Amino acid sequence: MNYDDWTLDRLVAPADMALEHELAKNPHDLASWQAYYRLVEAAETSPESVQKKLFVLERAVQAVPRSAEMWLLYTDVAESLVEHASYYHHRSDFGVVNSVYERALLLLADNHQLWQRYLRFLTSRQQCEVTFIRRRFNRALLCLKGSVAAIWQLYLAFGEAVGGLTACHVWSKYLQYLGGVEHADGGHIVLVLAQYVQNDQYLNAIALYRAVLASSRDLPVSRLQLLNEYLEVLVDLSKTSPSASLTNHFELAVKDAIALYPDQLGPLYLQLTQFMTEQGHHAKSRHYYNQAILHCDSVRDFVMIFDAWTQFEESRLTELSEAVENNNTDEAAILDALASLDFRMNYLDNLISNRPFLLNDMMIRKDPNNLDHWFQRIDLHKDNLDKVLPTYAQALTQINPLKAHSGTSNTLPKLWINYARVYSSRDDWKTANLIFSKSVTSTFRSVDELVDLYIEWTESNLSAPFKDADTKALYIVQQVLFENKSKDELHASVSKNLRLWSFYIDLLQSFIEDDEKQAENIDRVCDAYTKMIDIKIASPKTILSFASFLQLVNYNERSLAVYESGLRLFTDSELRFEIWNVYLSKAISFGLDIERTRDLFDTCLFENNGCPASLAKPFILLYSNFERDHGFVLKSLKVIKQGIKKLSDGWELAISKEQRSKILNDKFDLYTILFISVEDIETKRGLYEEAVEDSQLSLDQLIRLSDEFIDFEVQQKQISRARGLFKFICKLCNPKNNSLIRISQIWAKWETFEVDHGDEITYKEMLRFKRTVVDEFEKVSKFNEQLNPMGFVKGETVGGAKDEEEVRNPEEIDMDM
Template identity: 30%
Template sequence: MATLSDDYMINEHDIPYEEELLRNPYSLRSWLRYVDHKRNGTLAELCFIYERAIKELPGSYKLWKQYLDLRRLKLSGMSPARFKAQYASVNSCYERALVLLNKMPRIWLDYLSFLTTQPFLTSTRRTFDRALRALPVTQHSRIWDLYLTFAEAAGGETAIRVLRRYLKLEPSHIETYVDMLIKLERFDEAAVKLVSVVNDNRFVSIRGKSQYQIWQDLCELVVEHCSDIKNLQVEPIIRSGIKRFTDQVGMLYCRLAMYWIKMGQLEKARDIFEEGVTGVATVRDFTAIFDAYAEFEEEMITTKMEMAAEREESGGKDEDEDLDLDLRLLRFERLMDRRPFLVNDVLLRQNPNNVMEWEKRVALWGDNRSKVVETYTQAVQTIHPKKSHGKLHELWVHFARFYEDGGDLDSARSIFDRAVKVNFKTVNDLAEVWCEYAEMETRHDDFDRALDVMGRATSVPKIPGVHPKQINFHDESLPVQQRVFKSLKLWSFYIDLEESVGTLESTKDVYDKVMDLRIANPQVIVNFATFLEEHEYFEESFKVYERGIELFGWPIAFELWNIYLQRFLKRYGGEKIERARDLFEQALDKCPPKYAKPIFLMFGKFEEENGLARHAMRIYERATKSVADEDRLEMFEFYAAKAVESFGVVSAREIYESAIESLPDKDVRIVCLKYADLERKLGEIDRARAIYGYASQFFDPRVQPEFWQTWHDFEVKHGNEDTFKEMLRIKRSVQAQFPSAI
């Protein structure tokens, strides 16, 4: 086992372990116990034991691992340059271990980690390559983590080549490769790699970057280092981004312009800015490009002005440069003046059917008549009537008003004639255009032409196989021109115009047409009747009311009857009593109880003033049975009051008794109190007491104590002990009948 030269490393305490090893030289446990025994010894002693052990057991991973860790640990913190021999010795140990343990990744990792601390790039790189060849592919990731760290520390061509090899194993780490290229200022190759990434739709960034963020990195790279980019055409790249990322158009245009600025092609950059501000579709993108454009122009002017100041100081003068500065100032001023128009262009590109933006564009031109006409013409040709956002009919009206204000009525009429042929969203829009057309004629006192316009507007269209009455005003399948004749707004304007400048007969004809088309509302009925009444066509006005009542029915008929009856009575008063009675009866026929009360009251008042009181009483009696339940108590009270006024107090008894029989309990309470009070005033004490007794069944003493207090006061004043006791007995009896109060 040991030679004579090694005897000095073995002492008397080691003899038991040596004897055991003589018996079992291939026992790993024996060697490990021997090592543990010598753990406090010198490095030489430990190395002596390990060397003897690995000589006997050269394939033992455990022995080699402990031995190598020990040798490596002893060199921790020591400079590889000063202790080159010691480091070489450890390297030799690792090489010896890897002869048999080359499939052990831990040994390789420890060795490679140890080598990276030494200044031997080539040998270290070759050792990494040997490790990759020796280990299976499934273990390569562990080696590559350390290899990449080494490559990054080494830098230069070594790092690039290592990363290229790594990408073959892990293509997803191309971003790390690009970072390394940028760090080494190899911008052209980095840009080429980024282009390959953005063109690969299946690429998924391990850093969580989106396709747009990678594209942004590419744009930033090619713009910032444009002079170093040789193998790529930058402008097509950025333009493809403009088409691809439509929500970042502004930023990409700015980068493209910046590229040409850095390349020194300022006019090309200005063309890019112009293309951007005239082509983007959002205000956000426009603002970004316009601000960059303005800043570019300002910087150019500032530079030119500084150069001009320097020339003046030196006494020199360059007319061409001064002229160029003036041109740039004018160009900048014009750019700022164009801003509102350019913003308007952006909004119209977003929605060419936006009426409000077209109106704003007209306002921007101010007094430039040719541009205003051009804008209006372009607007009416561009806007799709059914998709318009805003009031398209007002745009047409303003267009015509523009010519009217300029005194060109023929052109204004031509615009209106075109406008009435437009298939607007709604019929009312077309009706507004017709009304504005006629109003324009009236403003210039051409009333015949205005009436002719309204006649054209309200003419009934001829549709084969379709009767005008079958045309539905709300039928969206028909163009508005075929439905506008049923527009009440249009007819109302026509009526007002006829009443103002037309004849009596022509106005009546218009009203009759509205009635025949069955589009009149109650207001039109009242207006027609009032118009006839003002011209003393009273009977015809009454017929209009009757037509309206027949047309609308209840409840609208209630309002018409009210006006009709009042005007009839005002006209004839008591002259045509029977006819008036017939009208009242017609009004009450099929009249819902809810609306009957005012008509009955009017009928009764008419009979009081022009007939007999008995007739009025019969009408009031009918009313108590015909009006709505909520009005019956009031009607009974009114009936009783009228009866007392006409026939004396006694006549009210029968009315009160009838009310008590027919009204609900809550109203009977009120009637009974009034009836009892009436009898008390007449001195009929017994009758009043009997009424109180009858009414008591409706009053719970715990809920309505007021009634019992009234009866109590009555008995105190008019009764005796027996009647008072009877009242108390009834009170107890009634209280027992009602459920207990909660």
């Protein structure tokens, strides 16, 4: 820029004299200076105009030094001088512009607009002056008050453009401005970390990573991702600058991460062991491999860690082998290497052989209440008693009885039982009994599990070789059944368990062979059965077993009393049926008095609390056969007739369709048996008449009975009665109903009957009757069709044609003899 031609004559035109005189009078009038500048600005663009602008603005800022407007105009004109210039060729011109900004900012240091324009000018046109620009940014941040977001935006953009240490410096200062890790935006923190890593500022990155991971603030990325990045930074730094402190940082970072992310235990431990291996800390690698195996809780992590461990050991063996092969001079070193090689081979063999045990340990850690894992561990130690017994004790200590579960048939009582068997198999009965006594006081989810233990405890003592083993075994069950004072609901309910009582009774019955105490043992069995009935836990099977036992020892009369007590005990018809069935059969087999037996049958069949109609048929037949076997034939028939009446009454009271259907089928069977049993013709005819008039029977059953009745009358040469029966049964259903095969068969049978026993008149009468029946059913059908939903009959069409059937001659019959 040439200042030689800047003369007063050229810079002050005659048109400017008026303003010059005014400014001479009042040089501090800002309005006059603004008017003067507008006058100059309005002139044509020429080098002289730029000079005149600078001339006016320089004088204006000297006269009014704190006018931000004039300084902004001054900087605009100054920048226009270097608008198309290159900084490398016109540094002095750029220096003039910078000096204008510097002078302005000395007076207006808190002006945001001036600072932004200055910094923007520096970063866009003088990028090579990094230190100068960075210092101006720092100065701007110190001078300005209030919001400096726009300054920081320019500063960060400048840092990214420059990169390197400058970028790291800028971002770290910005993080400090935001208030550190606890107050800074998560996105900015991530950007700062990225800048540190990109520019190999590992120490700063490590410090910031540690601060971020220790804080609780939200981040745009997951903490696990940040943690992995942190570990990668440590690994990269260890390759160039390994140190003990760096190793400690890595160890602490992984341990903290495992505590926070236990589901990432496997990958994190593998990173730690790999780091230690690369650093040459093989002992630490083995330590952390072992720690990982001892703390992992998934099969995936176990397999991952174990495979990596075995590969690590194999690589160490390879290194030792190569060392032995390459060392041909130092015998002492060779011997040491061979010893180390042998030790490491044994170590690897032991590691591989212990794999099932380590895997089982992991499964138990994952789910200590899984019984299958504990049984598997016991099976692994089955050949080592010193390991088996502590395993049983550990399992029973760690398993929660209320949460114990199994995918197979393993149960918690089975674990107690197997534990006791270890001692009993070695004749240590005292310890076995102690274990059983502890087991029955433990907590269980069901009474059946507790019962299993008592039964096994008793059977274990029965097999013991010591004297009075049977008595001691019996005492175990008697104590829990008769002297149980437990306040726990589950343990108290054992004394009412049907299975344990049945076991106790079986045990007592096994002692009856002793002739000296046979009567005493029989009484004990009877007392046990009676106790079961008294406490109301006896089942029908219990009643029948009790009676069967009494019959076995020839207490027949007493056994009948047991049946009676069972009938009083149960109210369910099905259960009472089972007892009555055996009771009546046994009463007949014992040869009781006839009247007494009849009273039993009458009680079973015809009293209010007797057997229901749906279950009465077997007892009716049994009663009938009993009378017949004793020569009372009429009484036998009377019983069947009484049974039919009972079924008729029961059908009226039955609720379900299934019960009614069964009663009708049983009733039909009784009718059939009755007809077969009666030989007197008039009596049988009377029974047939009663049967076909039974309104409860189904149509199919009535047809079958009528068919038999017709055959009976034909045999007796009663043709007219047979014809009447045909008419009776054939009018019950439409002959055109093809769904009923039996009615078609009856019509066919009637036709054959007329051919064999009738004449042309009776045959025509049969056909006429058939047509009449068809007409009646069709009229009913048409009437039903004419009914609307309200039940009214539709009106007939006036003057409509009559149906063909109505005009047909009723006497016209087609003959087909």
